[in-house]
Amino acid sequence: MKSIAELQALRDEMQGKIGIRHDSDAGVRVVVGMATCGIAAGARPVLKAFADEVGRRGLTHVSVGQTGCIGICQYEPVVEVYEPGKGKTTYVKVVPEMVPLIVSQHLVNGNPVVEYTIGSAK
Amino acid sequence: MMQDLSLSILDVAQNSVAAGASFLSVTVDEQPARDLLRVVIADDGRGMTPEEARRAADPFYTTRTTRTVGLGLPFFKMAADLSGGGLTIDSAPGAGTTVTAEFGLTNIDRPPLGDVDETVAVLIQGSPDMDVLYVRRLGDRQMSLDTRVLRRALGDIPLDAPGVSRFIGEYLAQHTRELLAIDS
Numbered sequence: 001m002k003s004i005a006e007l008q009a010l011r012d013e014m015q016g017k018i019g020i021r022h023d024s025d026a027g028v029r030v031v032v033g034m035a036t037c038g039i040a041a042g043a044r045p046v047l048k049a050f051a052d053e054v055g056r057r058g059l060t061h062v063s064v065g066q067t068g069c070i071g072i073c074q075y076e077p078v079v080e081v082y083e084p085g086k087g088k089t090t091y092v093k094v095v096p097e098m099v100p101l102i103v104s105q106h107l108v109n110g111n112p113v114v115e116y117t118i119g120s121a122k
Numbered sequence: 123m124m125q126d127l128s129l130s131i132l133d134v135a136q137n138s139v140a141a142g143a144s145f146l147s148v149t150v151d152e153q154p155a156r157d158l159l160r161v162v163i164a165d166d167g168r169g170m171t172p173e174e175a176r177r178a179a180d181p182f183y184t185t186r187t188t189r190t191v192g193l194g195l196p197f198f199k200m201a202a203d204l205s206g207g208g209l210t211i212d213s214a215p216g217a218g219t220t221v222t223a224e225f226g227l228t229n230i231d232r233p234p235l236g237d238v239d240e241t242v243a244v245l246i247q248g249s250p251d252m253d254v255l256y257v258r259r260l261g262d263r264q265m266s267l268d269t270r271v272l273r274r275a276l277g278d279i280p281l282d283a284p285g286v287s288r289f290i291g292e293y294l295a296q297h298t299r300e301l302l303a304i305d306s
Contacts, residue, residue, distance in 0.1 A: 001300070002293040007275035010285050015277075034248055036193045039133045040124055044244050051247050052291075055284030063282065066248030068140065069186075 027061035028107055029082040030054075032094075035069035041076035042095065049096035050079070053103045062107050075121060081106060090118040124197050126236025127161065127225075132244060133194040134163050134221055139249050141167025141219065146245070147255040150238055152227065154261060159207075159227045159235070164220040170213040178211055198223055205232035239294035242267065246290060250282035256294075258301060265297040 032038065032047040050064045070078050075092035079102075082088050089112045091102060098116055106112050114120060124130045131148060138146045143165035151160040170178060177183040179199040184192030198221070199209040206226035213219040225232045242256045246269060253273070257266045267290070269281055279286060298304075 002289065002296050004271055004275050007272060007286070007289060010289060011276050011279050014279050014283065014285060032248075034132070034136060034244075036133050036197070039129050039136075044129065044132060044240060047244050047247060048240055051243075051282075051284075051287045055288050058284065060284075064247060065250075065282070066244075068136070 027063060027084070030062060030064045030107070031067045031080050031082070032065075033068070033070045033076060033078040033080075034066035037069055037073035038076045038078065041073075041093075043077040045096045046077045046079065046094050046099065049099040050103070053099050054107070057103065057108070059103075059107060072118070075118060078118075081112070083110075091116045092118045092121045123200070124233070126234045127198075127201065128236030128238045128241045130194070130198040130201060130233075131161060131163060131238065132241040134198055135165075135241075135245055137194060138163065138165035138167050138219070139252065141165060141169070143167035143218070143252055145253045145255070147257070148238075148242065148245075149257045149259070150235070151257075151259040152261075153259075154227060157227045157229075159225040159232065161223045161225075162220065164218065166218040169215045169217045169219055170211075171215055175211045175213045175219075179209060195221070201225070201233050205229040239291070239298055242294060243287070243291050247282050247287055250280050258298065260301055263301060265301045267294060267297070 030050050032043050032050065034043050034047065047064065047066060054062045054064055072078060077094045079091040079094045080088055094116065102113050102116065124133065135146060135148065145166045147164045149162040179195045181191055181193055181196040186192065202209045202223040202225055206229045207224035209221065209223045211219065211221050238258065242254065246254050253269045255266065255268045257264055272281065276286065
């Protein structure tokens with residue numbers, strides 16, 4: 001059974017790591033629209049998939065968070081990626097199956113997955 | 123309409139985030155002997171005036187300026203009303219807000235509960251500076267997760283750090299399985 005004591009060990013392990021994120025503004029930010037429109041369209045498993053994938057790869061320069069309604073409800077679930085110095089990329093109609101490619105191609109290698117972005121949406 | 127109640131819980135809890143809450147509690151209380159499912163979402167956010175609280179479950183009332191509808195609470199209220207229960211809002215300016223929804227547990231029109239664990243995990247991930255107390259009760263047994271306890275163990279490691287997110291997910295899954303006596 002999972003117990004809170006494991007967290008102390010986790011803290012000791014993480015404090016030894018270089019590059020642990022303390023200032024989320026310094027790295028890449030992934031935000032998922034989590035208003036009524038986003039949730040109804042399937043944003044929750046998308047946010048979970050980003051958090052899982054970023055965790056699995058140990059990407060300490062990436063933070064995964066949420067925002068409210070972005071204003072383009074017909075394109076939900078909407079995910080925005082903010083990169084320092086590079087601006088914003090908007091992914092639309094995102095499903096969890098798209099997440100590994102966005103993480104590996106964009107968050108790791110810096111190349112947006114153009115076919116999933118709002119510019120390619122019909 | 124949300125597919126299940128756990129999505130409505132996530133949606134209604136976003137109101138607490140928007141209200142500047144530093145503490146949110148989510149209680150899912152299943153009482154088979156009374157054929158009752160009760161969901162309580164309570165925060166210490168800025169609260170509402172009596173007029174705002176009265177109109178909060180009206181789909182054509184919203185405080186946001188981007189459009190003229192707000193469907194989070196109306197969906198939740200509709201689900202409760204349709205399954206032989208109801209929804210009440212207890213709020214006052216500066217005193218936080220408590221939303222209580224009751225459902226007929228075995229009512230055929232009650233939406234399924236859905237994945238409350240994922241709702242709680244995503245709430246914590248999405249608002250790592252807010253504290254969350256999650257309690258799930260079944261009869262006289264219960265499980266809980268309290269981020270204030272996690273924070274004491276974690277020191278300055280944030281709740282949305284990757285290892286912590288994984289711990290929270292696994293902790294919720296294991297304790298839920300044990301509460302519901304599901305063989306893993």
